[in-house]
Each structure stands twice: as C-alpha cells, then as structure tokens.
Amino acid sequence: MSVKIVVPASSANLGPGFDSLGLAVDRYLTLEVLDDEASKWQIEHDFGPKIPNDERNLIIKAALALEPKLSPKRLKVTSQIPLARGLGSSSSAIVAGLKLAQYFAQTAYTTEDLLQVATKLEGHPDNVAPALLGGLTVSVMLNGRPHSICASFPAEGLLAYIPDFELATKESRQVLPNELSYKTAVRAGSLGNALVAALLTNDLALVKELLEQDLYHEPYRQKLVPHLQLLRKLAHEVNADGTYLSGAGPTVMTLIGPAKMETLIKKARKQGLTGKFIKLEVDTLGARVER
Ligand SMILES: Nc1ncnc2c1ncn2[C@@H]1O[C@H](COP(=O)(O)OP(=O)(O)O)[C@@H](O)[C@H]1O
Numbered sequence: 001m002s003v004k005i006v007v008p009a010s011s012a013n014l015g016p017g018f019d020s021l022g023l024a025v026d027r028y029l030t031l032e033v034l035d036d037e038a039s040k041w042q043i044e045h046d047f048g049p050k051i052p053n054d055e056r057n058l059i060i061k062a063a064l065a066l067e068p069k070l071s072p073k074r075l076k077v078t079s080q081i082p083l084a085r086g087l088g089s090s091s092s093a094i095v096a097g098l099k100l101a102q103y104f105a106q107t108a109y110t111t112e113d114l115l116q117v118a119t120k121l122e123g124h125p126d127n128v129a130p131a132l133l134g135g136l137t138v139s140v141m142l143n144g145r146p147h148s149i150c151a152s153f154p155a156e157g158l159l160a161y162i163p164d165f166e167l168a169t170k171e172s173r174q175v176l177p178n179e180l181s182y183k184t185a186v187r188a189g190s191l192g193n194a195l196v197a198a199l200l201t202n203d204l205a206l207v208k209e210l211l212e213q214d215l216y217h218e219p220y221r222q223k224l225v226p227h228l229q230l231l232r233k234l235a236h237e238v239n240a241d242g243t244y245l246s247g248a249g250p251t252v253m254t255l256i257g258p259a260k261m262e263t264l265i266k267k268a269r270k271q272g273l274t275g276k277f278i279k280l281e282v283d284t285l286g287a288r289v290e291r
C-alpha cells in the first residue's frame with residue numbers, strides 16, 4: 001500500500017507575534033514512499049542540484065533525528081511551497097520527515113514528540129507548529145520544550161505576494177538586533193499580547209491595527225524587503241485588513257476580502273511589482289498521512 005504524507009505551508013510571525021505565531025496555509029509538500037525496503041536512502045525531487053538526494057536531505061535528516069534506526073527508503077517529494085520565500089518550506093520538509101519516521105517507527109511517538117524535535121531542528125516553533133497541527137498556532141518555549149495552542153483564524157481572505165527573489169531565513173535573522181531596550185521590549189510584548197486577544201475575539205479592526213505595529217523584526221528587515229512598505233500603502237488604499245512580512249520574508253501577506261484582491265493586484269503591477277500573487281486559504285488539518 002503506498003503511503004503519502006501531506007504537509008501545509010505556513011506563514012509565521014503575523015507582525016508582533018515574532019517566533020511565536022504561525023498560520024497553516026493551503027500550499028502543500030507531498031512526500032511519497034516509493035520503496036520502504038530500499039538498500040539506501042534516496043529522495044527524488046525537482047528542487048535542483050543544491051538540494052541533496054541522500055541522507056543529507058532535510059526530510060531524511062529529520063526522519064533520522066526522531067528514529068535513528070529507521071530502515072532506508074526510496075522517497076519522492078513534490079512541493080507547491082517555494083523555497084526560501086517566507087512560507088515555511090524548511091519546516092514543512094522537517095515535519096514531513098518526522099511524520100514519515102512516526103509512521104514507520106516501532107516506538108509510538110506522540111505529536112508533542114514531533115513538535116519537540118521539529119522545533120529543535122528549525123530553531124523556533126512558529127512554522128513547525130502550524131505545519132504539524134494546522135490553523136493558527138500560538139507557541140512558547142517552556143523549560144526547553146515547545147507548547148503550542150491551536151486557534152481558528154478570523155480573516156476572510158489571504159493574499160500572498162511572493163517576490164522573484166529568495167531570502168534565506170538565516171540571512172534575514174542576521175539583520176536583527178541582539179538586544180532591545182526595556183521600554184521597546186515592553187511595548188513589543190504588549191502589541192503581541194493584544195494581537196492574540198484580537199485574533200481570538202474576532203476583532204478584525206484591532207487585528208488590522210496591530211498586525212502592522214511590530215517592533216521585533218519588520219523595522220530591521222525593511223531594507224531587505226522594500227516592497228513591504230509599498231504593499232502596505234496600496235493595501236490601505238483599498239481598505240484591506242492588514243499586511244505583514246510572512247516569516248523572514250520576502251513574501252508579504254495581506255489579509256483582504258476576495259472582492260478587493262484584483263484591485264490591489266492591479267495597483268501593485270502599476271507600481272512595478274513583478275512577483276507572484278497567490279490567494280491562500282487557511283489549512284485547518286496540518287500534516288497528515290494518506291494511504
Ligand atoms: N523539501 C525540501 N527538501 C530539502 N531541503 C529543503 C526542502 N525545503 C526546504 N529545504 C531547505 O530549506 C531552505 C529554505 O529554508 P528557509 O531559509 O528557512 O526558508 P523558508 O522555510 O521560508 O522557505 C532551502 O534552501 C533548503 O535548504
């Protein structure tokens with residue numbers, strides 16, 4: 001029987017929810033098991049020569065991190081999630097590897113076990129949690145372990161602008177400061193708290209205000225993603241529900257009803273934005289195994 005693992009993309013941070021908030025969206029990585037008794041680990045993909053086809057591949061590394069004795073398999077991965085664009089491709093790959101190991105392991109690993117290993121490999125829980133659990137997740141590290149609270153997301157529509165260039169998360173984290181002043185940290189925390197409360201109480205007007213007030217990362221990443229300010233300005237002109245940098249960028253996400261999307265896209269094209277616009281929906285299921 002053939003086994004298929006499907007993992008959604010994710011959009012992290014949502015403004016002031018840096019390294020904590022994440023949303024699963026309906027673009028998918030699909031991992032197929034072609035042979036579960038292969039002589040060596042092998043993975044077919046069309047991501048190009050920079051992505052390994054053997055044990056050095058992130059998907060296989062993640063599987064072996066959970067279950068080092070897992071027997072070699074021949075795999076095939078296809079993905080609708082662009083690499084290094086701020087839609088959590090690395091987290092989806094890690095979660096796919098962990099779901100594979102969970103499926104074939106002798107040990108009964110729990111979802112919490114997977115979240116723990118995924119967070120360790122990714123370095124922060126905000127993408128791996130929604131990729132694993134679906135929907136909106138609010139995550140925190142407690143005594144070295146990730147805890148994620150799942151919630152539903154109130155927006156009517158999501159429009160992602162995916163620029164023509166890649167931006168590795170590692171590179172985009174290098175421009176962040178090592179420290180914030182006490183005053184800024186208190187303000188940044190209160191913005192994040194209020195955003196979560198506004199999301200959980202469906203207060204879209206407040207969500208719109210708060211999504212755009214981040215003090216943790218967007219001000220520092222601005223220089224790497226100049227289209228963020230432009231899109232935010234255009235989104236205001238059509239009265240959209242808020243715009244934020246998706247993950248570490250360069251993708252920019254706008255909360256906007258479907259009726260206004262075309263107008264925003266036309267305005268952006270007129271201003272010379274040549275990247276891809278895609279309409280997204282929230283994925284509420286998270287990673288799953290299909291037989
Ligand atoms: N399916 C995959 N298989 C192997 N490696 C992957 C896969 N998807 C992503 N990666 C690795 O993760 C990198 C992108 O991760 P990152 O810079 O965090 O960006 P993002 O997660 O926002 O797409 C890729 O350049 C690649 O090295």
Ligand SMILES: N[C@@H](CCOP(=O)(O)O)C(=O)O
Binds near residue numbers: 013019089172173217
């Ligand atoms: N909180 C992280 C999120 C990175 O998300 P990605 O989709 O760009 O990998 C950050 O902002 O660095």
